[in-house]
Structure formats: structure tokens, C-alpha cells
Amino acid sequence: MSSTSFARSEVVENLVRDASMAPSMHNAQPWRFQYSRAGDSITLRADPERAMPHADPQLRALHLGCGAALFNLRVAAQHAGFRPVVTTLPDPDDWQILAHVSLRESAGTIDPGLAALHTAIAERRTSRRPFDERPIPDELADRLVAQARAEGGRLAFLSGWHLSLVLDVIEEAELSSAHSGDPDEQRWVRTGVKLSDAATDGIPETGFGPRRSDGRAPVRDFARGRSETGDAGPGTAAFEHMPLLGLLCTEHDHPSDWLAAGQAMERTLLTATREGLATSFATQALERSELRWLLRDPVWGAGPVQMVIRLGYGPLGRPTPRRPVREVLEVVQ
Incomplete structure (x- = not known):
């Protein structure tokens, strides 16, 4: 692998790591990512083995969790200097393909508002603790x-x-x-x-x-x-x-x-x-x-x-575990 390819792979791993910090029902993390070197793009796929047939028979919650992961991916990409172009549900014959994200830097537009949210990805928690009895402004x-x-x-x-x-x-x-x-x-x-x-x-x-x-x-x-x-x-x-x-x-x-x-x-x-x-x-x-x-x-x-x-206003929750990037990311030529 060339040094350029290695560097790109490391960047993609960081993007997927940030994407995987998204919340999902019961922290099932029902997503998979595939990076195409030739296309310089990331495909987000649903992981049906992590679906919940009793609580989520229509797969609505699965899509919500994957949508949150997609948003994190967009934020991380913008922060890394990319101009991602996102196409959702690109294949009508394969429901598991939820989004295609092109990382070609000249394709999309820069959104400073998204990039500014990057630090919050790691800080966000689900807090099941009591909050203060005071309204937000x-x-x-x-x-x-x-x-x-x-x-x-x-x-x-x-x-x-x-x-x-x-x-x-x-x-x-x-x-x-x-x-x-x-x-x-x-x-x-x-x-x-x-x-x-x-x-x-x-x-x-x-x-x-x-x-x-x-x-x-x-x-x-x-x-x-x-x-x-x-x-x-x-x-x-x-x-x-x-x-x-x-x-x-x-x-x-x-x-x-x-x-x-x-x-x-x-x-x-x-x-x-x-x-x-x-x-x-x-x-x-x-x-x-x-x-x-x-x-x-x-x-x-x-x-x-x-x-x-x-x-x-209250204490943040403790971080919940996340699967290693190698379990959710596949790299293809």
C-alpha cells in the first residue's frame, strides 16, 4: 500500500469511528461501512443482524440510528476538510444500502456549521440521571x-x-x-x-x-x-x-x-x-x-x-461501548 493510500485509509477509519459514536436503540449499532478506494466514497449499510423484530418490526428505529451515524459522518468529513456529497437510498433494489457519501473534495460545499459540531460527537452521552428543574432559554x-x-x-x-x-x-x-x-x-x-x-x-x-x-x-x-x-x-x-x-x-x-x-x-x-x-x-x-x-x-x-x-441541565451519562472500527468498516478497491 502506498503512503498516500495508507494515509487515506487512516482518515477514513477516523471518519467511521466518529460516525459510530451515534446513538442507536439499545446501543445495537446497526450499521456497516464500506470504503471504495477507486470511488473515494463511503457506503453506509444497515446491519439486519442487529435489528429488533419485537420492538422495531418496521426497522424504523434502525434507520434512525443509521441516520444519526450518517450525520456524524457528514460532520466528521466536513471537519476533516472534505466536501461530502450524500445520496440517501441510492439503490431501490437493496434496502440495506442507506447512503452513499462521496469524499471527492471538490464535489460538494463547505458547511462551517457542521464542522463546528465535531467536538460534540465524542462529548455527547445518553444521560439517565436526574436533570435540574429549570427551563432552557x-x-x-x-x-x-x-x-x-x-x-x-x-x-x-x-x-x-x-x-x-x-x-x-x-x-x-x-x-x-x-x-x-x-x-x-x-x-x-x-x-x-x-x-x-x-x-x-x-x-x-x-x-x-x-x-x-x-x-x-x-x-x-x-x-x-x-x-x-x-x-x-x-x-x-x-x-x-x-x-x-x-x-x-x-x-x-x-x-x-x-x-x-x-x-x-x-x-x-x-x-x-x-x-x-x-x-x-x-x-x-x-x-x-x-x-x-x-x-x-x-x-x-x-x-x-x-x-x-x-x-x-444535569450530569452527562457515562460513555457506552463501541465496536472496533475493523468490525464495521470494509475497504475495497
Whole structure:
């Protein structure tokens, strides 16, 4: 391999490493990347072996996670000086090919706004800890809404009766999951020190967070009797009574919308991280079709809800494991 090829391969590995820092349902990391030396391009593919047939039968959440990885890849490429050109769903005969990213430096345009988000990729965490009971400034809320809109999503912060409704629906979904069990959740939750320390995917025990003793923040109980303590030391904690929740919606509900929602979600999360906010997700109701549609607000008439994001001022979560780049990246001529 020539020195030029070696240097390019190292750059691509760094790009894929950043892309793989994206959040995904239960940290399943359902993506693969293929770098073509001849085309100087990266293809993002879905990894169906990491799909969740019980909680995500339509593969909507899989597309969201891969969309977040695609956004990270765009940010990393811009930061590295590339002008990437992205084509989503380029092959109608192969649903697993989710995006094609050309790295030819003269092809696209420079976006300083994307490059500026690069440091937040490594800083972003999913925090299942209590947040402060204080609102974020209106200017910041407006900026987060604009960030989601830039990627084709619509973000709306909840209040009043709609917030209460959404919290009720999420609590119903959480109780149902606790009683009936979730085989997908069981597959990806890692308990015990040895398993948690060795895992390169899934949710380790250190990422569970404390159980909620008070408040209405929609935090998921990943322990479910499997662990007595979470990453807070004590096993329980008081959470927010009025959590700040944002609904991320799209106009339609097709794979292209799911990919756009994943990019809008990650752009929002990285911006929030840069501004000192902690974030997490509430996906319980989204995993049940009969409850997902109840989350919509009939007054402002947005399209289907793709994600419920919890934001606030509080401690960042601990980093979750990531698969080595060699497991997710294939290099071809």
C-alpha cells in the first residue's frame, strides 16, 4: 500500500469511528461501512443482524440510528476538510444500502456549521440521571428547533396537557414492558461486571442510571430486578416533575423520512451538547404502534412522531461501548 493510500485509509477509519459514536436503540449499532478506494466514497449499510423484530418490526428505529451515524459522518468529513456529497437510498433494489457519501473534495460545499459540531460527537452521552428543574432559554430552544428543521425534521417542545398526555402514554408503555418482558431489550442489556466491561455494544450496567423514586421524567428501568444499583451509586433518585421533552416529527413515515429524522435528531443532540445540555430518549411508546400515534398533537397537526427527546441541565451519562472500527468498516478497491 502506498503512503498516500495508507494515509487515506487512516482518515477514513477516523471518519467511521466518529460516525459510530451515534446513538442507536439499545446501543445495537446497526450499521456497516464500506470504503471504495477507486470511488473515494463511503457506503453506509444497515446491519439486519442487529435489528429488533419485537420492538422495531418496521426497522424504523434502525434507520434512525443509521441516520444519526450518517450525520456524524457528514460532520466528521466536513471537519476533516472534505466536501461530502450524500445520496440517501441510492439503490431501490437493496434496502440495506442507506447512503452513499462521496469524499471527492471538490464535489460538494463547505458547511462551517457542521464542522463546528465535531467536538460534540465524542462529548455527547445518553444521560439517565436526574436533570435540574429549570427551563432552557428561549433562544436556545429556538436554535434547537432550527437545527432539526435544517435536516427535514420538526421539533416541538411539550407543555400543558400535551406533556401530561405524552408522559401518561410513556408510563403505560413502560409498565407494559416491565410486565410482559421485551426480548430485544433482554438481548442488548449487559449485566454483571465481566459482561459490562467486555461488551462492545449494548447497554452496560454502568449506563442504567438510578431508578426513579419520585418525579415524572420518562427514564427506562433497564435493571428490572437484574441490578440493585446503577451508575449513581444509590439505587434510586428523584427526577424532574416537569421534564423538558421534545417531539421530533417528520411529514411522512417512510424510510427516507426515518433517515432524515435520524440526522435531525443527531444535529439537535450535538447542538444541545455544545450548549451544555444533557440528553436522553424515551422510546417506550414508540415501540408500540397503537401508542405511538397517541403521542401526536392534533392541534398543531405534525406528522408521525419519530423520537421523544428529554433535555435539561444535569450530569452527562457515562460513555457506552463501541465496536472496533475493523468490525464495521470494509475497504475495497
